[in-house]
Each structure stands twice: as structure tokens, then as C-alpha cells.
Amino acid sequence: KQEVTQIPAALSVPEGENLVLNCSFTDSAIYNLQWFRQDPGKGLTSLLLIQSSQREQTSGRLNASLDKSSGRSTLYIAASQPGDSATYLCAVVPISSGSARQLTFGSGTQLTVLP
């Protein structure tokens, strides 16, 4: 069974710092990996989607990498801002998920960027 782990569970950094969030998954047989942010009391906002054949994706100050063979992904946030404060979730679509292709989520990293 696919398991997704995110470390650390919480992270606090001063504004302007670059930071890296980590995600690991136990089964490298995945279709894709998706990073989300979740603000308190709100739904999930999709940040980046990396297909299994890709190594990285970039959007603005965000860069996500994927090393499928080692079961790892990182989300790099450059020049962090207080508005980046949120919980960041990593999720994979395991090949074992069958036709549904549903996401298997990690527990998230709660990021606080201090002004």
C-alpha cells in the first residue's frame, strides 16, 4: 500500500528565506505527483503537477522536483513571504489505484513565514 510522508510536520522561517519541503512515498510506481496548499478552513489549491516522466516543474517562486526511483519529491519556495503561510500537501496517484487514479496524500507540512 502506498504511503506518503512529509517532513517536517511544521516549519517556521523568517520572511525572505528560501526553503525546501520534503515528500517521500513508498512505492515508486506512480502516474504523477501533485503539490497543494491548504489555507485554514479552506479547500486545496493546486500548485504543481509533475508527471512520472518529468523531473521538475516550476511556477513563479515555486519549483518542485521528482525523483521517482528514490521515492522523493521536494518543493522549493524562493524568497518566502508571509502570504506563503499555509499547510502544504503532497499527493501521488499510485499505479495501484486502478481506473480511479485517486490521490494518496501525505499529512502535510504547516509552514509559517514570519514578517
Added chain:
Amino acid sequence: GAGVSQSPSNKVTEKGKDVELRCDPISGHTALYWYRQRLGQGLEFLIYFQGNSAPDKSGLPSDRFSAERTGESVSTLTIQRTQQEDSAVYLCASSLSASAEQFFGPGTRLTVL
């Protein structure tokens, strides 16, 4: 266009009552998912719809849970005889197809007293 919408945003009910949650996917998205997020826990998959195919119900926790979707439009998730452990945020997501990027709605927070 508009994103995924869900209603109601909050629902408080008494144990034993039935509740119905609604999801409006992004227009043109054939795939629709329901997930549940209980307090302090990760998101759990509940059910998947793809076009007019039979839904994948493998994530439903009990037979008190059911869902419907007409074609590629609105979906409703029904929980019968609600229990306190059903308290959670119920999230709906849609995508152009299975394994495409999933877009989530704001969720319905269900509280069972």
C-alpha cells in the same frame, strides 16, 4: 471559468439524521472525486466518477455512504444515519480525466452532534 463549488459550506446535524452534500465540478471535467478530511488526519479517498461509467466506490467507509452523479454534472454525496465519526470536511475534486490535475472545491464541514 468557475472553479469547483460545494454546498453547503457548513452543516450541523444530529446523530441519526441523513445529510446530502453537493458538488458542482468544473465544466467539461469528466472525472469527479470525493475525499474526506477528518480532524488531525490526512485526506481519504471516498468515491470516483468518470463520465457515464460505473463509479469506483472502493473508498466508501460503510453502506451508509452513497453518491450519485448525472453524466458529467453535479454530484451529491449522501450520508444516512449520521454518526459522530462522520464529522469531517468533505472535499470534492474534478479533473479533465483520470490522472490529470485535480482541482478541489472549498469543502463542506460536517459536524454531527
